Amino acid sequence: MTLAQIFPLVSGIFVFLLGLLVIGKNYKSKSNIYFGLFCLGTTFWLIGTYMMFGAKTDAQAIFWDRIIYIGGILNPIFIYHFGLYFLELKQNKWILRIGYSLAAFFLIFLWTDYFASGLYKYSWGVHTRAGILHHFFLVYFIAFMMMFFFDVIKELRKTTGIKKFQIKYIFYALLSMMIIGGPAFLPAYGIDIYPFSYLSGAIFACIVAYAITRYRLMDIRIVIRSLIVYLLVIITFEIFLLGSSFVLDNFFRYKTDATFFAINSSYLILVLLLFTPVKDFFTRLVNKYIFKSLYSSQQAIEKMSKESTSIIDLNKLLHLIVNTLKDYMGLSRMGILLFDKETRNYSYKVGKVVGFNIDNGISLVRNNYLIEKLIETKKPVILQELEAQLKNSNTYNRETIADIKKLIVHVKRIEASLCLPLIANNKLIGVIVLGEKNSNEAYTKQDLELLEIISSQAAVSIENAKLHKEVEDFSKNLQKKVHEQTTDIREKNEELKRLLDARSEFLSIASHQLRTPLAAIRGYTSMLKQGDYGDFNNDARTSIEYIYDSSVRMIELVNNLLNVNRLEKGTINLNVKDVSVNQIIEECIEDAEYSAKNKGILVKYVNSKNKLPLIKGDYEKIKNSIGNIINNAVLYTVKGKVEIRASVDNESIKVEVKDTGIGIEKEDIDKIFKSFSRGKGGAELYTQGTGLGLYIAKSFIEMHGGKISVYSEGKDKGSVFTIELPLKSTIENNIISQ
C-alpha cells in the first residue's frame, strides 16, 4: 500500500462515517441529509481513488475511475441542494430538477465510452480519457459548484453569530476541495499532473470536523468524538497491519496464500481482542486533548441536583456550582456574582470565583448595561456571538452596533466569555460568569442547554440558601442585639442602683444632720413660746409662733423624705405594739385643731358606738397616716368642716375622714397616692406640699395589711378618705427582720 492509497482510504472512511453520523444525528433535517449524501458522493470518489491506485489491470483501473466519477457527478447537485437548506434559501424547483436529471443522465452514460474510454498512462498511474459527455459533465459540475459558492458568499455577508462561522468553514472546506480536487479532471484530457486531489478529501474532512467541534456545525460533537476515536483505532491497526506485512514481505518472504490467510486470521483475532482496550485508550486520549470540554451533561446535571438539594449553606452551595461547572466544562475561570441586598443599589458581590483576578473588575459589577441586558432578556450573553455580530456590523443600525460594543466592553471588563443570568421568582438574583474553556473551544448548543438547566436549578438552590442565611443572620443579629441591649440595661441598671444608693445615702445623712439644728430651733422656740424666758409682746410672740411652725414643718419634711427613702430601699420596719386607734385619732385631731381653729373649720369626731378594740401595729406609722389624712383635710378645706368617723366590724377598723374641701378631679385620683405627686387643686391652694404624705400614708397602712382609698365627686365637692386596718394583723409577714 502506498501513501497515495492511505490518504484516500482513511479520508474515505472518515467522510463516509461522517455522512452517516450527520444523517443519523438528525435524519429529519434536510441539510443533514444532503450533507450526508454529499459525504457519500465524496466517499465514492475517495474509495474509488484508493482502489484505482491498487488496480492491477486497465479494466480494473477504468472501473474504479468510473466509481470516482459517481462522486464527481453526485456531489455538485448534492452540495448545491445542501446549500439551499443550510443557508435557508428559497428553492428553485426547475434548477433542482435539471440538476438531478443531469446527474442521472451522467450516471447512466458514465458507463459508456461517450463519457470515458481508454486510459492515459502517467508516471504516477493511469487515468481514463475524457469522452464527449465529459465536457458537458464539467460544465454541469462547475455550474452547480459556482451556484453553491455564490449562495454561500452572499449569505456569509448577511449572517451573524455562530452560523456565520459555520458557513465560513463549509465554504473553506469546499473551496479547498475544489482547488485541490479540481485539477483531478485534467489527466482525463491527457495533461500530466500528479493527482493531489486525494488530499482534498482529508483536508475537507479536517475542516468540517474543526467546524463541527468549534462551531457546533451539525451538532454532532459527541458523535465526532467517537468517530475520531474509531478512526484512531483503525489507523492504529492499519499501521500495525502494514508494519507486520512489511516485515513478513521483506524478512520472511511468506508469499503463499495459506500463510497469508493464517496471518490475516490471527490478526483479526488480535484486533478483536485488543479493540476495546485500544478504543478506551484513545477515548481517554481524545477526551484529554481534543474534547476536554465535551462532558456528559447528564452527569453534571445529576451531580448538581443530587448535591445541591442537600446543601443549605450558601458558601458551600456556591462552591459546588462553581466547581461542578468548571470541572465538567473545562473552564479557565468561573464565578458567581450575587445580587447584594445590603447595598440595594443593584450591586453584585462576588459569591465565589475561581481563576478570576478579583481586582480586575469582576468585583465591580454594578447596575451596568450587562446587568440590564440580562434582566431584560433573561438569556445568556456570549462574547463570541457578540463579536461575530460586530464583524457583520453592516447589517445592523448604528444604535444596535453601539449597544453591542458597549456590551462587549462590559463583558470583557469582567474577563467573561459567557454571562448567565440566575433567575429566581422572575428576578435576577445573580450572574454566573464563565471564562473561556481551557480548550479554547466555543460554547456549544449543548453547553448552553446544560448551563440553562444548571443555572435555573442553581438559582432556586441559591435563593433557598440565601433565605436560610438571612434567617440565620437575622437570628444571630437578634441574639447579638438582645445581648447588647441586656448588657446595656444591666449597665444602666447598675448605674441607676448606684445613683439611687448615693441618693439615699445623701438623704439619710442630710436628714440626720438637718435634724440636730432643727431640734435646737424647735426646742428653743417652743420654750420661748411657752414663756420659759419671760413674756414677749404680741408681735414677737407671733413671730416666735411662725418660727416654731416653720421648724415643725421642716422637721416633717425631713421625716417624710427619710420615710420615702426607707420605703424605697425597703428598709423600713414596723415597731409593733398594741395600739389604740381611737387614741391616735384623738391625738391627731388635737394636733390639727390649732390650724383648723385659725381657719374657722370645725373638726368633728363621730366615735363608734362599739368601742374600738386595740390592734397590733406600729403606733407612729399609723399616727403618721391618720394624722396626714386629717391634716390634709384641714389644709385643703377653705370653709366648712372635717368629719371623722371611726367604726368597727368583724374584720377591720374603718376610719373615714370627710371634708368639704376642694375635692379631687377624676384624673388626679389615681396619682395622688404616688410619691411626689399632688392633685392640681391642692398645689394651687397649698404650695408647700411635697406630694409625699399620702404616698407614705398608703405605704404604712398597706404594711399593716390595710387599705386606703379616696372618693370625691370632683372639684370643690369635698373628699372622703377611708383607712381600713384589719383586726387580725398580717403584719408578721411584712416585718423585715430586725
Next chain:
Amino acid sequence: MKKILIIEDEKVLSEMYKFKFAKEGYEVLSAMDVEGGLALAKSEKPDLIILDILLPKENGITLLEKRKDIEEISNIPVIVLSNFDDNLTKTKAFSLGAKDYLIKSNFDPQEILNKINTYLND
C-alpha cells in the same frame, strides 16, 4: 431633788434640755461622751439617764451594754433621745433596756419633760 443625767455631745441641745429640766426642779448633770457619762452615773447615781446615740468615740448603745454589767447603775432607767432614726439601733436599744427611744426633732423639750415626769413618777 431627783437627778437627771444628760449624755449629749451637742452643747446647744444639752444646754437647752438642762435649762428646761432644771426649771422644772430637777438636778441636771451632763456628760459629753459614754466614758464621762458612765463615770457620772456611777458617782452620782442619777434617777434617769437621757442618752444620745451618736456620740464621739463610743456610741450610746455601748453605754447601754456596759450599764447592764455594772450592778450599781444597771437599774437606772434610760431614755434614748437621738436624731439617729434607725430601726436596728432602736430595737437594740429597747432590748438593752431603754425605756423609750425619742427623736429629738420630733419633740419639744416640754413634751420630753412630760415623758420624764411620767417615768419618774411611775
